[in-house]
Amino acid sequence: MSSSKFEKIVKIMLWVLMIVSAAITAWGYAVGFNDASVNTLFYWAYVLMIVGIAAAVLFGVAISAINNPKNLIKMGVELVVVVIVVGAVYFLSSGAPAQGYIGPEVSQMTLKLTDTVLNLTYILCALTVLAIIGGGIYNAIRNK
DSSP: OOHHHHHHHHHHHHHHHHHHHHHHHHHHHHHTSOHHHHHHHHHHHHHHHHHHHHHHHHHHHHHHHHHOTTHHHHHHHHHHHHHHHHHHHHHHOOOOOOTTOOSSOOOHHHHHHHHHHHHHHHHHHHHHHHHHHHHHHHHHHHTO
16 A cells, blocks of 8 residues: 555544544534433543554554564563553552442453552552653763
8 A cells, every 4th residue: 555545544534533523522512412422422531542553553553563573572571561551560469448438339341440540540550650761860970
């Protein structure tokens, strides 16, 4: 497929996504954002997020495979490491109910997933702070 055909397809897809988004938003305004319209907006946001993530991953893999096939091995190893870390955090998450919570009962699966996301957030925040500090130290040493 030539580059110009690919660009046309992407452009048409983006216009379709934008028109559907505008239509759903206009419908939400027209009906006063009731439960059905808000749920539809949320589901559409999920669709857009999944399409965006899938496109980024698929195009990233395709471009990497074309430009440097050896990078596929590196990407595979990185994916395995991420799966191992997320799996370990999932199995180490307690899934205990929040203390003092008096609302409706929450399923064990929801509690476990919530704990996993929170623990992953804590780990990623700590790694970010370490990367910022480590990068500053590295730049200070390198530029000395």
